Amino acid sequence: MELxxxxxxxxxxxxxxxxxxxxxxxxxxxxxxxxIVFTGSGIGCASSCMNxxxxxxxxxxxxxxxxxxxxxxxxDEKKMMLGQLQSEYNKVKEQGEKTFINVLYIxxxxxxxxxxxxxxxIFTPFxxxxxxxxxxxxxxxxxxxxxxxxxxxxxxxxxxLMILNLILMTASSTLFLYLSLNDLGIPLxxxxxxxxxxxxxxxxMIIFLTLTAxxxxxxxxxxVITVLxxxxxxxxxxGELTINEFSDNVFAFILGYGxxxxxxxxxxxxxxxxxxxxxxxxxxKVGNNTGMISVMINFIxxxxxxxxxxxxxxxxxxxx
Amino acid sequence: MQNMIESRNLIKxxxxxxxxxxxxxxxxxxGEIFGFIGPNGAGKTTFMKTLLDFTKPTxxxxxxxxxxxxxxxxxxxxxxxxxxxxxxxxTAEEFLNYQARLSGLPSGEIQSEIAICLEKVKLTEAGKKxxxxxxxxxxxxxxxxxxxxSKPEILLLDEPNSGLDPIGIQDLRGxxxxxxxxxxxxxxxxxxxxxxxxxxxxxxxxxxxxxxxQGSRSELTGLRGIEIELENSNEKIDQFLKELDxxxxxxxxxxxxxxxxxxxxxxxxxxxxxxxxxxxxxxxSRRQESLEEIFQRVIKDQKV
Numbered sequence: 001m002e003l004x005x006x007x008x009x010x011x012x013x014x015x016x017x018x019x020x021x022x023x024x025x026x027x028x029x030x031x032x033x034x035x036i037v038f039t040g041s042g043i044g045c046a047s048s049c050m051n052x053x054x055x056x057x058x059x060x061x062x063x064x065x066x067x068x069x070x071x072x073x074x075x076d077e078k079k080m081m082l083g084q085l086q087s088e089y090n091k092v093k094e095q096g097e098k099t100f101i102n103v104l105y106i107x108x109x110x111x112x113x114x115x116x117x118x119x120x121x122i123f124t125p126f127x128x129x130x131x132x133x134x135x136x137x138x139x140x141x142x143x144x145x146x147x148x149x150x151x152x153x154x155x156x157x158x159x160x161l162m163i164l165n166l167i168l169m170t171a172s173s174t175l176f177l178y179l180s181l182n183d184l185g186i187p188l189x190x191x192x193x194x195x196x197x198x199x200x201x202x203x204x205m206i207i208f209l210t211l212t213a214x215x216x217x218x219x220x221x222x223x224v225i226t227v228l229x230x231x232x233x234x235x236x237x238x239g240e241l242t243i244n245e246f247s248d249n250v251f252a253f254i255l256g257y258g259x260x261x262x263x264x265x266x267x268x269x270x271x272x273x274x275x276x277x278x279x280x281x282x283x284x285k286v287g288n289n290t291g292m293i294s295v296m297i298n299f300i301x302x303x304x305x306x307x308x309x310x311x312x313x314x315x316x317x318x319x320x
Numbered sequence: 321m322q323n324m325i326e327s328r329n330l331i332k333x334x335x336x337x338x339x340x341x342x343x344x345x346x347x348x349x350x351g352e353i354f355g356f357i358g359p360n361g362a363g364k365t366t367f368m369k370t371l372l373d374f375t376k377p378t379x380x381x382x383x384x385x386x387x388x389x390x391x392x393x394x395x396x397x398x399x400x401x402x403x404x405x406x407x408x409x410x411t412a413e414e415f416l417n418y419q420a421r422l423s424g425l426p427s428g429e430i431q432s433e434i435a436i437c438l439e440k441v442k443l444t445e446a447g448k449k450x451x452x453x454x455x456x457x458x459x460x461x462x463x464x465x466x467x468x469x470s471k472p473e474i475l476l477l478d479e480p481n482s483g484l485d486p487i488g489i490q491d492l493r494g495x496x497x498x499x500x501x502x503x504x505x506x507x508x509x510x511x512x513x514x515x516x517x518x519x520x521x522x523x524x525x526x527x528x529x530x531x532x533x534q535g536s537r538s539e540l541t542g543l544r545g546i547e548i549e550l551e552n553s554n555e556k557i558d559q560f561l562k563e564l565d566x567x568x569x570x571x572x573x574x575x576x577x578x579x580x581x582x583x584x585x586x587x588x589x590x591x592x593x594x595x596x597x598x599x600x601x602x603x604x605s606r607r608q609e610s611l612e613e614i615f616q617r618v619i620k621d622q623k624v
Contacts, residue, residue, distance in 0.1 A: 006424070013421050017407070024409035135405035139466060142372055143422035144395035318374035320365060320401045320478070 010145045014153025015160065017140075018127065022161055027123075031161065035115060035169045042111030043104070043176050054096060061089050101181065106270065108173045109191070112166065113266045116199060117226065120162055121219050124203050125210040127161075128154045138320050148310040155207060162199055166192065191269035197298040198266060202226070204305035211312045233267050268294065322350040322385075324474050324505040325371065329380035332366050332529075340366040342529035343380065348522075353496065353506040355516035357615060358526035364509045365402070367526070368478055371507070372399060384474065395424060398467035402478040402509075404459045408452035412443055412462055415451060416469055423470035437465040440495055456483035464492065468499060475499055478509045493519055517611040525618050533618045540614050546590070548575040549603035556597045564590070576607070 022028045068081050128151070131137035141150060170192055205225065210218030325348040332341040340363045348354040358364050369375040370382050373389035384393040406415055416434045425433060438444045441461035446454070454462065460483045467475060477496070481489045496506055496519060510516050516523060517537065524534040533540055550557065550573050561568055561575055564586075569576040579587050591604055609617070 010422060013418060017418055021407065021409060134407075135403065136407050138401050139399070139404075139406065139419065139463070140422065141374070142394060142397070142399035142401075143419060143470075144391050144424055145422050146391040149391075318369070320369055320372075320374060320403075 007149055010149045011153040011156060014140070014145070014150055015156035018154050018157025019160060022127070022157070027127075028161060028164075031119060031123075031165055032168060035165050036172060038111050038115045039108065039169050039172050039176075042107045043173070045107060054093075057089070057092060057096070061085065104177070104181075109266075109270050112169045112173070113195070113269075115169065116162060116166055116195075117202070119165065120199060120203050121206060121222055123161075124158050124206045125215045125218050127158050128207055129210060129215065132319075135319065137318065141318060147313050151207070151309065151313055152306075155203065159200065159203060162203070163196055166195065166199065194269040194294070195266065197295065198269070201298050201301045201305070204302050204309070208305045208309045208312075211309055211316075237267070323347045323383070324350050325354075325382070325384060325507060326386075327367070327370075327380065327382040330367070330370065330377050330382050331379045332363070332370065332375065333378045340529055341370075341377075344526070344529070344531055346524050346531055346534060348505060348507055350505055351500065351503055352521040353500055353508060353519050355520035355523040356507060356509045356526065357511070357513060357516055357523060357611075359619060362526040363529040364526055365478065366529075368399075368476060368509060371476060372397070396473040397476060398470065398472035398474070399476045400460075400463045400467040400478060400480055402482060404463040406451050406459065406462065408450065410451055411448050412438065412451060412454075412465075413447045415462065416466055419466040420469050423472075425470050433469055433471075437469050440468070440498075441465045442491065457485060457488050460484055461488070461492075464495065468495070471502070471504075473504060475504050475506045476509075477506065479511065480508070481510065481512055481515060489515065513611045513615055523611065525615060527619055532621075533614070537611065540609075540611075545576065545578050545580070545607040545609075546587070547603065547605045547607050548577070548590075548594070548601065549573060550575070550594070551600040551602050552598070554598055557594055557599045560593060560597060 019028075022031075064085055065082060068078055068085065071078065071081075073081070131140070131154075137150070141147070202222065206218055206222045209221045212218070213221060325346070327344050327346050330341050330344040331339070333339050342363075344363070344367060346354075346356075356364055356367070366375065370377055371384065371389055372394065373391070382389060385396060387393050410418070413434055416437060417430060420430045420433060421427075434447075435444070438447050441464055443458060443461050443465065446458060451459070451462065460480070464477075464480065467477070475496075480492055480496075484492060493515070496508075500506060508516060508520060520537075522534070522536050523540060524531050526532070548561075553573055558570070561570075561577060564582060565577040565579065567578065591601060594601060
């Protein structure tokens with residue numbers, strides 16, 4: 001027990017050092033500022049799109065009203081027709097409001113996912129392995145700390161930074177939704193946990209790829225793998241593919257289950273938020289996302305990447 | 321005497337053509353200051369890296385307190401690298417705090433140890449300053465402070481004087497000797513032979529990955545000699561001295577002889593014999609090789 005506590009303490013020390021580095025180097029403030037800008041731009045984009053379509057409907061309504069008034073009909077008939085038009089408009093407006101909220105969820109969540117994907121892909125290799133460029137790892141690793149503790153400590157600081165970013169982005173979106181629509185944005189909060197899993201696996205994959213292939217190839221490969229998982233996911237959302245049976249579509253099965261699941265976790269997390277849009281009704285069917293299976297597969301990926309990363313890191317010659 | 325560091329037939333290949341260490345055998349005993357010297361590229365840093373478990377030997381073994389190097393053995397070690405790189409965003413105190421915690425120093429002792437170490441390396445006033453503003457000499461001192469903060473049993477010092485001014489070098493020498501007094505074993509890797517000569521109990525000379533000489537200063541100074549200055553000389557004296565050392569150097573009545581192969585009994589009779597042969601001695605002194613001379617001779621011999 002004492003040994004476990006000692007190891008946890010060492011991982012914590014390295015993580016705290018990494019976190020202090022991002023605070024002292026103002027990196028954390030840069031990330032937080034960027035995340036507010038990204039979330040704000042997403043909200044702004046969705047709002048302006050919806051306002052445009054609402055203005056169009058209003059214009060159509062005014063034109064149709066004019067047409068009814070110019071028709072050769074009795075005043076009672078005109079009144080009835082105008083009443084029908086108004087009730088149809090009200091229905092469309094109500095549906096429009098629902099769609100607006102859904103689109104807002106999609107846009108906001110996509111912005112959050114995209115931004116996290118970017119910072120994870122770009123900052124993870126730099127923050128995790130920056131010590132090796134500046135040779136600051138030498139004195140840290142000359143103390144009684146094993147290499148895996150050091151690597152996990154570094155990773156913990158990066159993951160903390162990104163999850164903090166995710167929480168802040170979700171909180172600022174929730175605040176916006178509450179202030180403008182009186183909606184608490186609960187679905188966004190519910191999807192946090194699923195999405196954090198995706199982030200965990202994705203960052204582990206980047207660490208592994210960076211240790212194996214170097215920084216830039218690592219970033220490139222992790223992006224390619226993520227994009228590959230998007231392809232079958234979109235086909236599944238459209239209803240063109242099912243991956244219930246392995247024999248149905250081996251390619252989609254491998255991509256849906258057999259690759260690290262940043263994109264898949266994103267779609268699954270999004271499925272919590274979006275329920276009423278027909279063409280997105282298959283979101284929850286994407287990939288390995290059925291409850292416990294999702295958690296297990298993500299966990300297995302995490303273990304695979306960490307075992308390989310530690311194996312490679314232990315084999316490496318360290319420069320002094 | 322307990323062996324703190326021991327290497328047996330240690331070989332390290334970086335590739336099939338690049339052998340950095342070629343059967344290194346050394347043992348460093350408890351409480352001694354051991355100098356590890358050699359020209360650039362001799363393999364000194366590679367040897368340090370194997371001690372720290374930063375690289376694995378190709379064959380042979382190296383032992384720290386009887387155990388293979390690992391993160392556990394680093395618990396007993398303090399290390400000062402040749403090129404110091406420290407996170408510049410930290411203050412000196414913060415940095416030492418992290419290093420002390422990683423060394424496993426009890427939290428109750430950390431603050432007092434930081435203060436003691438900063439005082440030892442004369443950085444007390446700079447304790448709260450960011451490391452980014454430190455000069456090279458200050459960085460070196462701070463590096464030394466982190467190496468001794470956990471009172472390690474073994475101190476590995478790689479070129480500890482680099483970047484230090486003469487006063488700094490003197491201070492550092494004092495601290496190393498203090499550490500020896502405390503009971504620490506010091507493994508010193510240095511190019512500054514004069515400094516090594518001053519403080520090391522034993523020395524190993526490494527060349528092209530091989531230990532070409534090893535021992536205490538007196539053991540290594542196998543090449544003994546005498547310097548004789550005569551007021552008057554003659555052929556008989558010249559003949560006598562030449563018989564003792566055929567490569568004797570003679571210049572302006574001054575004779576320099578290598579007496580390495582001469583037994584000490586015979587060596588003692590030389591002044592009397594010179595007087596007997598009619599010579600008048602102005603100066604008669606024993607000469608011992610300096611470490612620099614030993615180093616140059618050994619490296620030269622190996623080249624030949």
